[in-house]
Amino acid sequence: MDIGTVMNVMRDPAGIPAHPELFRILMIVTWVFHIAFVTLTLGAASLAIYAFWRRDTGPYWTRLSIAMTKVAKVGVSLLIVLGVAPLLFTQVIYDPQWYASNVLSAGWAIGFIFTLIIAYCLWFAFYFSNKEGAKRHIGIFAVIALLLFLLDGLIMHALSYQALLPGQWMDWYAPDGVVDTRGAYLHAIQWPRYFFIISLSVPAIGLYLLAYDDYLKSRPDLPEGYLGFVRPLGRKLGASGSLFALILFVWWQFDNPSDSNLIVQPGGWAVGAALLVLWFEVTFFADKLHGYLLLCGGLVVLLLLAIWREVVRATYLSAYGYSIVDQKINADWPSLALFFLTLAGVGGLVGGFYLSLLYRAGRVQGVYQADRSIAAMGTGAVAVLAVWIAVFFLYGIAIFIENTFAY
Amino acid sequence: MLGMYPTFYVPYIGSAWVMGIIGVIHVVASHTSVGAAFLFAVLETKAYRDDQPEIMGFIKRYGVFLLVFSYIIGSITGPGIWYAITVASPRGVSGLIHNFVWVWAAEWVYFTVEVIGVYALVYLIGKVDRLTHLKLTWSFALASWATMLLIVGILSFMMWPGNEGWYLTGSTNDAFYNINFFAHLGVRTGSMFVMAAVVGFMVAAGIKDEDLKRGVIRVIAPIGLLGGLFSVMMFLYYLQTLPTNAKVMLQAYLIPAYANTMIGIFVATTAYLVFVWWKPHRLKLYIAVPMFLAIAVLGVWPEERMRESMRKPYVAGQYIYSNQVIARDVPGKSIRGEVDLIAEKGLLKLHPFIPDRLREVTDDNRLEVGELLAKIACANCHALEPGAPLRSIPDKLYGSPDKDMIAAFLRGPLKHGAAPYMPRIDLPDQEVDAIAAYLASVNAGTLEKSAASHTSAPITALIEREGK
Numbered sequence A: 001m002d003i004g005t006v007m008n009v010m011r012d013p014a015g016i017p018a019h020p021e022l023f024r025i026l027m028i029v030t031w032v033f034h035i036a037f038v039t040l041t042l043g044a045a046s047l048a049i050y051a052f053w054r055r056d057t058g059p060y061w062t063r064l065s066i067a068m069t070k071v072a073k074v075g076v077s078l079l080i081v082l083g084v085a086p087l088l089f090t091q092v093i094y095d096p097q098w099y100a101s102n103v104l105s106a107g108w109a110i111g112f113i114f115t116l117i118i119a120y121c122l123w124f125a126f127y128f129s130n131k132e133g134a135k136r137h138i139g140i141f142a143v144i145a146l147l148l149f150l151l152d153g154l155i156m157h158a159l160s161y162q163a164l165l166p167g168q169w170m171d172w173y174a175p176d177g178v179v180d181t182r183g184a185y186l187h188a189i190q191w192p193r194y195f196f197i198i199s200l201s202v203p204a205i206g207l208y209l210l211a212y213d214d215y216l217k218s219r220p221d222l223p224e225g226y227l228g229f230v231r232p233l234g235r236k237l238g239a240s241g242s243l244f245a246l247i248l249f250v251w252w253q254f255d256n257p258s259d260s261n262l263i264v265q266p267g268g269w270a271v272g273a274a275l276l277v278l279w280f281e282v283t284f285f286a287d288k289l290h291g292y293l294l295l296c297g298g299l300v301v302l303l304l305l306a307i308w309r310e311v312v313r314a315t316y317l318s319a320y321g322y323s324i325v326d327q328k329i330n331a332d333w334p335s336l337a338l339f340f341l342t343l344a345g346v347g348g349l350v351g352g353f354y355l356s357l358l359y360r361a362g363r364v365q366g367v368y369q370a371d372r373s374i375a376a377m378g379t380g381a382v383a384v385l386a387v388w389i390a391v392f393f394l395y396g397i398a399i400f401i402e403n404t405f406a407y
Numbered sequence B: 001m002l003g004m005y006p007t008f009y010v011p012y013i014g015s016a017w018v019m020g021i022i023g024v025i026h027v028v029a030s031h032t033s034v035g036a037a038f039l040f041a042v043l044e045t046k047a048y049r050d051d052q053p054e055i056m057g058f059i060k061r062y063g064v065f066l067l068v069f070s071y072i073i074g075s076i077t078g079p080g081i082w083y084a085i086t087v088a089s090p091r092g093v094s095g096l097i098h099n100f101v102w103v104w105a106a107e108w109v110y111f112t113v114e115v116i117g118v119y120a121l122v123y124l125i126g127k128v129d130r131l132t133h134l135k136l137t138w139s140f141a142l143a144s145w146a147t148m149l150l151i152v153g154i155l156s157f158m159m160w161p162g163n164e165g166w167y168l169t170g171s172t173n174d175a176f177y178n179i180n181f182f183a184h185l186g187v188r189t190g191s192m193f194v195m196a197a198v199v200g201f202m203v204a205a206g207i208k209d210e211d212l213k214r215g216v217i218r219v220i221a222p223i224g225l226l227g228g229l230f231s232v233m234m235f236l237y238y239l240q241t242l243p244t245n246a247k248v249m250l251q252a253y254l255i256p257a258y259a260n261t262m263i264g265i266f267v268a269t270t271a272y273l274v275f276v277w278w279k280p281h282r283l284k285l286y287i288a289v290p291m292f293l294a295i296a297v298l299g300v301w302p303e304e305r306m307r308e309s310m311r312k313p314y315v316a317g318q319y320i321y322s323n324q325v326i327a328r329d330v331p332g333k334s335i336r337g338e339v340d341l342i343a344e345k346g347l348l349k350l351h352p353f354i355p356d357r358l359r360e361v362t363d364d365n366r367l368e369v370g371e372l373l374a375k376i377a378c379a380n381c382h383a384l385e386p387g388a389p390l391r392s393i394p395d396k397l398y399g400s401p402d403k404d405m406i407a408a409f410l411r412g413p414l415k416h417g418a419a420p421y422m423p424r425i426d427l428p429d430q431e432v433d434a435i436a437a438y439l440a441s442v443n444a445g446t447l448e449k450s451a452a453s454h455t456s457a458p459i460t461a462l463i464e465r466e467g468k
Helices: A003-010 A020-052 A061-093 A095-104 A106-129 A136-162 A166-173 A191-199 A201-218 A226-255 A266-285 A291-318 A333-362 A372-406 B014-049 B054-088 B090-123 B130-159 B165-169 B172-176 B181-204 B210-240 B244-278 B285-310 B339-345 B366-377 B403-416 B429-444 B446-450 B459-467
Strands: B314-316
Touching (some): A003 A166, A020 A191, A020 A201, A020 A291, A061 A095, A061 A106, A061 A201, A061 A226, A061 B054, A095 A106, A095 A166, A095 B054, A095 B090, A106 B014, A106 B054, A136 A166, A136 A191, A191 A201, A201 A226, A201 A266, A201 A291, A333 B172, A372 B181, B014 B130, B014 B181, B014 B210, B014 B285, B054 B090, B054 B181, B054 B210, B090 B314, B130 B285, B165 B172, B181 B210, B181 B244, B181 B285, B244 B285, B403 B429
16 A cells, blocks of 8 residues: 555544644744753753762862752753643644554553653652762762663654654564564664754753853852853853754754755755854853853754754655645634633743742742732732633533533 | 554553553542642641741642652653553544644643642742742642643543534534533542542651641641542532443443442541541551552542443544544544444455555465454454453453354444444454454464464464464
8 A cells, every 4th residue: 555645544534623834833833842951951961960970079060960950850840741732733733653653663652651750750869869968879860860861862753753754664563564563663763863952952051051150140149159160161061062963963964865855955954054153152152142142042943953853754754745734624713712812821921920930039049029020920820710710611511501402 | 445553462451551550640640739739729828827837848848749749750641641542542542632632732831830830839938928929829729720621621522522512513612511521520620639638648647746747637638528528429420421331331340340449448538538637646657658559549540440441432532433443423523434334345455554465364364364353453442362351352252262153243243333332343254254263263272372482473473374
């Protein structure tokens, strides 16, 4: 059977509830935030371990290790929750590819969950133990956790990459015509792509340190010289990491199939150019530009990468006659409104309240007394949730009653 | 051709149990989290109103425990359920995603807010003024409950929409606010308070200050009791909202299997909550931890297992069978049922993931085809090994090696959909013959003996190759 035809038949018969391009945009944008926390977490975890074992060589390594351990701890939570959205939108427009790839490596997809739980528990064990005078051997928890995080990244990479190779699915599922239903193997890994994305954790943590320095400048309780130690380290990691990632990116560019013509598409080289610009900024302007601005430069690289990743996927799949634009659409406006209103009202106001509060409380020594704007946001957060829940029930009861009498 | 996927099969326990195990862990962690959020809000209100800042120490302690328990295990097993149902029932999860994507996306907004919120709640205790923190805690509680409000609509649709509305309109409204929804929400909302109280007891057991310990327990124990009572009442209402196939399953299999355990765990939990409320100082860690484990495992596993079993033979909305076949037309979404088409042409012709050498049944490949068809058509609900815990087909057939008898069942009740909790599986004769031959061989024990030394390829393929 022609796999291109098969993929089109495998699309969900219910169709999709809005225009496919809307899902594509949401998938790209939400993936940027997910991968930002993936790279930040891996960078923070690596630096936490490195600093932990360098504690005896300087006065600030212990503080840095503890701080980076906390960053990685929160980062894992956020990368998980932020990963849900792109996964969701991928399943809407690339359902045949994602599901087929997962089933073909089902054992690994399930293993991903348990290894991630173990890794995160180990990281918490490291976090609880990583204090002044901590014993050296607790670093082992962190190393194992980091290795498992990298394994989980590899599993996610393989599941995504296998989805691009439908021509090989049947060979993987039934090698020599004998069906294997165990899902026991990862069938395809594109190492340059995997290494490139992992390598972004180096500039990510470098940029984070530059922003961290600017954020903490208002804290007089920090030891003198600590931020003076952090900023050059951030600059060094940001600059060398950008160049390192650029080399791996070029390797990935040349690793794609030559008949795909991806090598001549400008989108890919835009990612490379953005990395070069990032290197230039960090090398020559790290002390002149605010750390937050440099962090935004990093997000631009990730946005271009997210778009390029989608171009790569569309190019691979177009060879089989698959495109998302000819999906069957069964528009569902009420649920679409539910999402966007929740995003604006709850995400904006409640999320905004939490982030503002965390941001401001972290910049003061002692107890933070909310000013009028934060106090109003807090009241607004409770109110918007109460209204949301009230509307949810009133609307639901009305539909429930209507359907009870109508059918 | 049908839009079906490759098959993932886990011997003995099936992919269903893998999903169930992850699901139970997630339910315990997530219900605890939502219930605890309300306990925090009530306790913090008391701390604020009565000027008892020491209560905040308990909230911080419970919050740190929650971070590890619910926000590591709970937040990973949440997507974990997705992964598990993806590999077990790709078309089932696809159907849900394509009906509820915006609902799930709204839930994601809440998840994100909740994860940021739990860190803010725990780490800003004593770092921000008390009124602001109280607002933070109440907003966290409401946001946590909203995640439950959203997911329950999807879960209850999996049971059934309850009327023809959704089939005709295809509207997410009609799917979400289904007949089962409010009852199901009530069961989970009540049980989340029980779970949060039981986990809270583990944290409270370690409090040294006896006055604080008593004060905290005397707040959370009655909340747990009221939650439990509410949950039981809503469960009785829930039973009235079930489809016929679920009621048959309940009466025939589930009540005999689980009723005693569930009544026992209800009585034990009630007695535990009352006892701790009455004698807070007697609560110790060596009591609290085993009670938590007993309630989590013996209470949640039967409940989740029952819900999953009662849904059979469907996996979603009574329009997708567990074996991934579309069971009926859904005009509101232009979805066409596939059962009749399969009856006419057979799975071997229509399924895209069948190797060419198996598309025709021959004397050489009959057992191999039978095994593959059994995995495709049956193994989402049934194990294929004798003695296996997941509704073993050989056991259901009483170990009979009589191929004709097995074929008669396939051509009789199964073909006509006469068994109320079984899908209608109507296959062409040659496919029925292959499945019957395979199951008869399993029951005769001939497959296992021949292939005892092989593990990687399907057993039947090895036997048939060796035969050549």
